[in-house]
Amino acid sequence: MAINIDAEKCIGCSICVKECPFEAMSMTAGAGGKKLAEVGNGCTECGRCVEACPKGAITRTGTSMKNVDISLYHGVWVYAEQRGGKLMNVAIELLGEGRKLADEIGTELCAVLVGSECDDLVDELFAYGAEKVYYANNPELKNYTTDGYTAAVYRAVLKYKPEIVLYGATHIGRDLAPSVAVKCGTGLTADCTKLDIDPETKGLRQTRPAFGGNLMATIICPNHRPQMSTVRPGVMAKPEKVEGKKGERIDLNIKFKKDEIRQQVLDVVKKVGEMASLTDAKIIVSGGRGIGGPEGFDTIRALANKLGGSIGSSRACVDAGWIDHSFQVGQTGTTVKPDLYVACGISGAIQHLAGMQTSKTIVAINKNENAPIFEVADIGIVGDLFKVIPAIIEELDK
């Protein structure tokens, strides 16, 4: 692991000397009296000079496994994911969880917001409990790109040094978080379902399922900062919104060099037709292979409508092409935690159970009395769902 200077590319411009936060860079006389950058002892291998160099003469190799001075890092940050100027629900959920962690440590809760002209969201983040909002506002950040958003979050982390950064495990969060983690030279734990603070070390304990939820692992990141986790949408509880609450807004003033953002978003296409809204649903009625075909969802939908809930699906139905992937509940689909989950014709493969077993009340309807779904069900009915569901609807109408 090292910061390397390419003597042929270096033009002796001294930009790296000015940019280095640790005053570790200096200019020395190279071959033929040419000015050349030199890395001194204060170097923490933070990579700031690598980014700053206009000639690409500075590179960083390997991973820094040098332990950082963790006492320099303070505060719990939540990445406030927005799309099209609208805050994602998972960001709000993380503010609720972040508040709990910040209180346990005795530190502040902050949000980091990246986008273009989404100033309204700053107040919304205060209302959900953020004490500070770090705001990267730049027209080039209108759409998510790995390069643009990674640079924005990384530079904020480098400057303000949070001890914890939480991201939603969305398609965007799962792209951004690993990219930022590598730039920071720190660890990242994916898809955590439980976060808490070790009372002795004040370190973050990150618990996540493995093997479809049959094994839980608690992961720590003892010697590197920030500690970073992604958390699935729908797992943590939303905090109360306090309208009018204020905090401190810190503008990050992010600027980009030409061609620094290499991804170019040409178009954003919204899916048309029925869309799943699983993570917010209080009641979910799901269908599995036992519904027999795409028309089986008519029966599922009838019960969901009667209960005022949403419909969900097992992976088998999605793989068979009976319903869109967005309806899939489970390990590779959406994790849900509704008040009521009704599993109809779902045998209960571990992938499915991993995505719904923390629901408050689970009802299972299945022809096979030995189906594993009954192991997690609070109330089980053995029977043909096409007879049971109409009977339930009739009962609800009474």
Place this chain on the structure above:
Amino acid sequence: MKIIVTAKQVPDTNEVKIDPVKGTLIREGVPSILNPDDANALEAALQLKDRTPGSTVTVVSMGPNQALVMLHECIAMGADDAVLLSSRAFGGADTCATSTTIAAGIQKLGDYDIIFAGRQAIDGDTAQVAPQMAMRLGLPLVTYVQNIVEINEAEKYVIVERQLEDGHEVVKLPMPCVLTCVKELNTPRYMTVGRILYACENDSLIKIWNEKDVELDPANCGLNASPTKVDKSFTPAPKGKGVMLSGTIQEMSAELVGMLRAKHII
């Protein structure tokens, strides 16, 4: 074009069963397979090779020697050759350290135009290694690729569709680059008998490299280089057994609705 695919051998989690008495995983007898998303990545590479005569597809994996079986399968599907990064020093790696090793292997391979990876592996589901590898190699990245619109070799760019929860976006990026693939991208082809024989008869198609081969300091590999550590692992407490209703369908339905109303759920 020089095409690289990263792949992982994983236990088939569909086949993982739970010991009903102890509540622990039964790992014995669980087959090891090519990670499903990686099969889509390989298929994307092979389709590109089919369209672009003179291209080569090299598969890169990290793991124990058992993973050679999976790499043979990749060659039987149509890959030209493969590299297995295998060493005791690589053991215990978290995603951060794994990405360092794979990036070092790819750097040693040298020139390449495009790297395809799977979105995530079914044993860990982290989806972290490929983005971390891209960052280490300094390459532009797009994850969740569900469609490849254009690969322009002459002008060195690609246009892909990136899957989002509520739709997709169309993204253009320069080559070389890293694309992570989802199952909607394609249907992986089968191995052919001819290729299976070819793979079995030509062991030299697969190179095995350790940390010295890829010029990595053991301090930068495996457990030593992993910022995250497993503090403990445990089996979640099983949920108490629920109630099984009995009687006629009408009786059970009435009882269910009564119970849900009593709990104020509906």
